[in-house]
Amino acid sequence: MVDTKTAVGQPERLQLLRVLGPAHIWALGVGIVLVGEYMGWNFAVGKGGMIAGLIACWVAGLLYTCVAMIDSEVTSTVAAAGGQYAQAKHIVGPLMAFNVGLFLVMAYTMLEAANAITIGFLLDTVAGMQGHTGLHQQPFIVLCVMFLAWLNYRGVLATLTFNLVITAVAFMAIIALFLSVQFGVSSVPLDFSAVTTDPMPYGWIGILASLHFGLWYYLGIEGTCQAAEEVRSPARSLPYGTMAGIMTLLIAATMTWYVCSGLIPWEYLGQAGTPLFDAARVTGNRGLMVLLFIGTMFSTLASANGCINDASRAWFSMGRDRYLPIWFGAVHPVYRTPYRSIIFLVPIALIFALGAPLDQVVTFSILSGLLGYTFMTFNMVMFRRKWPLDTIKRGYVHPMHPLPTIVLLILCATAYVAVFLGYGTQLIAMVSFYIIASLWFHFRRYRFVRRGDQFTMPWPRPEGY
Template sequence: MEPSTHNPVQSHTIRRVLGPIHVWALGVGIVLVGEFMGWNLTIKQGGSLAALLGLWVMSMMYVGQVMMVSEMATVMPEAGGQYTMAKYLLGPLAAFNVGLMLVFEYAMLEAGDVIVVGQLLNSLNPDIQILPFTILTLLVLAFINYRGAQATLTLNFVITAIAFTCVIVLLFSTNFYDPQATLLQLKELTNGLPYGPLGIMAAIGYSCWFFLGIEGTAMAADECRSSSRSVPLGAIVGLATLLIGGTITWFVCSGLIPAGELGPSVYPLYDAALATGKLFVAIALFVGSILACLASANGCINDASSAWAALSKDTLLPNVFAKEHPKYGSHYRAILFLLPISLSFAMTGLLDQVVTFSIFSALMVYLLTCLMFYRFRQMYPLGTVKRSFLAPLFPILPLLVAVIVLCGLFGLHLNYGINLISGAIFYLLASVWFLKRRAKFIDQDRFLEAGLKLWGKPKWM
């Protein structure tokens, strides 16, 4: 049997080398792929106007989410993002579920990225074998993450900047600024709200795809030179980048592709580039789409392995996964363990199923984050714990975020109800396994020791 003690596992090897630009690259790099594919399901399920409304409503939710996470992450005694918050605010069972949900959110998003890379290559020539490229892509990205966070996020900054530049190139190629020469035909090609209010609800659920994973910036708090500055600044600038990019994406794609064709498109930005009839633009968006997928998968490996290692360090999983590389400081065992899981899902080619499970896992984490933030403010009111960043409008902020998340879950349920039920059953069974097989290894006092030492006893103790 494993000892029921907290395992520090060489946490001193993690190097504080990241700044706001790395946090921006981590957040935007994971999420930018949502502008190149997947987001157009909002048009398929809700219509053109519902897609735009869903984008802006969901952006409000993510602003609130980032504010709450930033306040909590910068005072947490250890890395792990929302997992660590659940650990100190909700207890072992909730921490296990949040950690598992984060792992599958990023692992499924990573699998979806690789699926799209394969489909893009296959669009050039149907005879191209997708599987070798899928395996090679994941192996290369896993090796980069194996070398440590700085190498991972420096690469993400470069390829994310290139991919975002491609979106801007597409925008200006349409001559949108000249009413006489513009290629955009929004009035003729959009379809408004064909499904009414229910269409808006469905679009809100899928609009997560524009921002899914931005909250993962909190995962890098322990590796930042100044987490109180880098995490909130990098995350907020990242959100602004994604909102601008998402609006441009909707504007350009809706003006170039009829709504009936845009909804089911596998790679809408690339299709929009083809619609311009300009070869250079088509090549740029093909390259941009590939790079966006690579940046996303690269960041997802970083976040999923961080969450898995955090679970292992606290004995919620076997502690073999917690070991860090002696030279690079990376969670190399977690990276190697999760690699075949993402690969197996990517090999199915079922993009919509993979995306749905990723979104469902993310929305459940967001809902629990609202509860964690409320509990944090109740346990440690303002003035009792030094906060480097203060989220505004408490308690309205967590309530508003929770309402939008519930609307998103309802919208997702309209078309993927069975998937949501299956996901809930999976996490329920995982919880039963945890209570029967892992809970006995946890020493409650040592589990919460770092938080109590840093903050003192909460208000009601």
């Protein structure tokens, strides 16, 4: 859509295209997250053992179910690019919006870097299996990020249609491995003896510590909100796509834990780089190995692809609203994509992908996500208080309010403790970074923000104002 009321001498203001449906939202949410079943989650097993890994899986699943319900209600009502950033802008205020925008960009950019690292590691592993050792991973990491950035540059419909196909293949690969093992295809039987002989090797503190990486099963499902301005029917597509996505991930996460814990000793599983692919190798079935290699590749590509989409939308929205230089708020005249934001974030992702270890990158992404989830608890309470149910039309109303908000806040607080146990330095560094960024925004950038242009929703005056 083109705004014809432009000032003389200024370029026409282009907007993003509304071309997506519920399946694309599902593909965006699950595509970003499904890589968490293929790598990263298993570090939770290393922290506390098999039972700790399962508890972390389900507790994190409860946390993200609350996230999905809250996001579905607010974003189906605040249907604007930027997701949680747009929510904060309308409901809380500019400083919170700026921080939430940074949370989103950092979480997705770090996740994108982790995906690129995994692709390089997987290719190196497969090359080693064929007798070709010493593969240089860096060119493949760069090629992956550059290709997906180009795909995002060319258009959102093609980007998320690509995600839909490869995400479906990666999800079916998990199901195929689960069923194959259940019906005796594996040459190695499932063995859960460690559950009875040594169920909690590090006690309850191990279970708490494991929650840190349990979040990796689902991290990024909230990214469905970033497409709010590009769906044909936000009130229908966003809730359906998001809730279907979290149900898909809960099933995939449980099956992943079951197969990997049954085939791989927990001591090795807790440090494996590609646990599902390793589980397929243990079966001795070449067909399963090929399938899970493809599934791992597709899941990492889908995740990195979705991360570029989401991070660029958040950055674009902040530029459009002058929270960042307005140069970032440009839309491509042909492809209708936030092309400058896409290009700008590519080198940032590559710096971390080429220069940081996987567990550190994963931790940075998780911490940024946790800060965003903590914001959602206060945001939801303020949203219901300012605009009660009968004052504005909502696309979805999540049940049992405020119980999901309370549960989410408690689980977030628990997760902070879990992260601090193993990565306290990173936690302090990330919080310090956001404090410094907030000071920069308050003293240097806030004067460029046009407060009158921030509130774009046709809502009545808030209750009490």
